[in-house]
Each structure stands twice: as C-alpha cells, then as structure tokens.
Ligand SMILES: *[C@@H]1O[C@H](CO)[C@@H](O)[C@H](O)[C@H]1NC(C)=O
Ligand SMILES: *[C@@H]1O[C@H](CO)[C@@H](O)[C@H](O)[C@H]1NC(C)=O
C-alpha cells in the first residue's frame with residue numbers, strides 16, 4: 001500500500017506516529033509501519049529450524065529470552081503482563097475472546113468474533129507472527145528471519161518422530177515434554193498453562209517442562225481466558241505425538257494443499273484433525289498458547305502452508321472468505337489492540353507485497369515441492 005492511501009485510511013494520526021518513530025526507535029509501533037512504497041526487493045528468508053546452525057538457533061532463543069526480560073507496554077490494559085513477550089500473549093488472549101474481557105471469568109470463547117474458527121484466522125496470525133519477528137529484530141537485535149517448525153519432518157515417513165524432534169532439544173532447541181502428570185488423564189481440560197497438548201488431557205506429559213532454555217520461566221496470562229493477577233505458574237507441555245504424526249503426513253498435507261477454495265482450506269486446516277492441531281500435538285490452550293515459544297515456530301509453519309496454498313494460483317493472493325464480526329473481506333480490519341496498529345486484511349495477503357498494497361517482505365526457503373511431486 002502506498003503512503004497516501006494509508007493517510008487517507010488512518011488520517012493524520014499516522015503522521016504523528018511516523019514522526020515519533022523518527023525520534024525513537026524504541027516505539028513499539030515502528031515495526032508495523034514498515035510500509036513500503038516499493039515492492040519488496042530483498043525478502044527475508046524464513047528457514048526450517050533444523051537448517052539453522054547452532055549459533056543461529058542460539059541467537060533466536062536468546063532474542064526470545066530478551067523479550068521475556070524486557071519491560072511490557074500493555075500493563076495498563078492487562079495488569080498481569082510482566083514482560084514485552086507477554087504483550088504478545090495478552091494480545092492473543094484478547095483477540096481470541098473478541099476483546100470482551102470479564103476480569104473474573106476472563107473472556108468468553110470468541111466464537112464468530114474471535115480469531116480462531118473464522119475466516120480471519122490466517123491473516124490475523126500472519127500479521128501477528130510478522131509483528132513478533134519485527135519486534136525480535138527491532139528490540140532485541142535479532143538479525144535472522146523468523147524460523148519455522150516443519151512437523152512433517154518429525155513423522156516416521158520422513159525419518160523422524162515427534163518426541164525426538166530437534167525442536168525439543170534441551171540445548172539447541174526449546175526443551176521437551178512436561179513431566180508425567182497422572183491426574184491429567186482423567187481430568188480432561190486442565191489447560192493449566194499447557195500450550196502444547198493437554199487441552200483434552202491424556203497426553204504423555206502434562207506437568208512442568210523439565211529442561212531447555214524455558215524451564216524456569218513463569219507464566220502470568222491464562223490459563224485459558226483468565227486474565228488476572230495471581231495465576232503465576234510454570235510452562236507445561238503434554239505431547240500427543242501419535243496424533244501429530246498422523247496429521248502431518250505428506251498425503252494429508254498434499255490433500256490440504258489441493259483444496260480449491262480458501263473457505264474449505266481454512267476450515268479443513270483448523271478442523272480437529274487438521275494441520276493447525278498437528279503442531280500442537282493434540283489440542284492446546286487456545287487463548288494463551290503463545291505462552292510457549294513453540295507457538296511461533298508452529299504458527300510460522302501454518303503461515304507457510306497458507307503461503308504454499310496461495311502460491312498455486314495468483315488469484316489466491318486476493319481470496320478471502322468466512323466471517324469474524326462480519327463477513328471477512330480484504331477490507332476487514334485485523335484488530336491488534338495495544339500491541340500493533342490495526343491493518344486491513346489486504347495488507348497481509350502477499351508475503352512479497354507484489355502489488356504494493358501491503359508491507360510484508362519475506363518468503364519461505366522450501367515451497368510446494370516438499371509435499372507435491
Ligand atoms: C542492541 O544493539 C545496540 C547497539 O549495539 C545496543 O545499544 C543495545 O543495547 C542492544 N539491545 C539489546 C536489547 O540487546
Ligand atoms: C482487545 O481486542 C479488541 C477487539 O479485537 C480491540 O478492539 C481492543 O483494542 C483490544 N484491547 C487492547 C487493550 O488491546
């Protein structure tokens with residue numbers, strides 16, 4: 001999108017924000033206003049986690065820890081937030097609940113007003129991952145692109161397995177499963193901080209994670225939609241490897257990529273055996289899932305699947321369907337609340353911003369050839 005239409009759309013406020021950016025690189029909004037008149041010429045290349053060397057992996061994890069140690073910007077809206085990292089968790093909780101907060105009960109499940117199970121699922125998460133990537137770079141000196149987790153590589157047919165994924169390496173990765181928790185099997189929806197699995201219970205873990213760089217972090221938002229002071233707890237995981245391996249087969253991914261409309265592509269990938277759940281190793285805490293840094297690795301792969309689906313026909317760069325508060329069109333707004341400027345869906349349709357209407361500038365290292373012969 002060119003500069004002039006942005007001003008028309010947002011009024012002069014955007015000029016005020018832009019002038020603040022010139023003065024201060026610390027402004028949290030600077031990233032999203034990376035609005036290019038010129039199309040993207042040097043896209044960042046997002047690579048699969050295992051193709052990063054150990055120094056690059058360390059740099060990424062270090063940048064996340066930097067965000068976890070940095071001061072929050074959203075505390076005046078959501079009191080439990082304790083870090084810049086948790087700004088993103090709170091934004092996701094708020095958006096999942098459609099912005100309707102009840103401080104005692106938390107948010108209602110957003111239904112048609114939230115960001116899951118609705119047409120806006122893909123563009124909202126694409127914009128959010130971009131914001132996160134930009135924030136790592138702008139506020140934590142991260143120099144790489146956001147990596148992704150290709151869970152297909154962790155299936156037996158690809159020579160791997162979910163539980164032995166290098167993503168879970170305690171030294172070069174994100175650490176592994178939560179401690180085994182027997183209660184978890186009959187208690188059902190514990191949701192107590194578990195971002196990966198555990199929503200329905202019955203996974204192989206369920207307790208606090210035991211190793212890796214995030215072993216000692218404390219969560220403050222959630223569980224589920226609760227947003228109140230006093231919910232401090234550990235990060236738990238509850239792997240459900242078999243169900244992840246079943247969803248992430250080449251045949252299943254190829255079948256998904258062959259769907260011919262955005263509407264069915266979206267509902268299929270978000271459905272109960274769809275790819276969105278594959279990486280979560282079962283279900284997860286749908287509201288506060290970004291509490292686990294694996295969220296970003298998984299959602300970048302989900303974004304990649306959308307980008308690959310789009311790559312099959314140019315018209316898909318403008319294909320949107322479904323609902324949120326109303327039918328979703330290219331002009332529907334992506335609500336980011338305190339954490340980033342709202343943007344219309346059309347600005348995030350093309351990761352390479354080829355028609356100049358957006359601001360994204362990245363691509364994935366491996367495309368459809370991985371799944372379709
Ligand atoms: C980023 O790099 C700049 C310049 O070297 C430095 O002043 C700043 O402290 C670094 N920021 C973080 C969060 O490490
Ligand atoms: C919460 O979400 C709503 C709707 O998405 C948004 O309008 C509002 O600004 C958000 N609140 C904050 C504090 O970010």
Ligand SMILES: [Cu+2]
Pocket residue numbers: 092115116125286
């Ligand atoms: Cu989400």
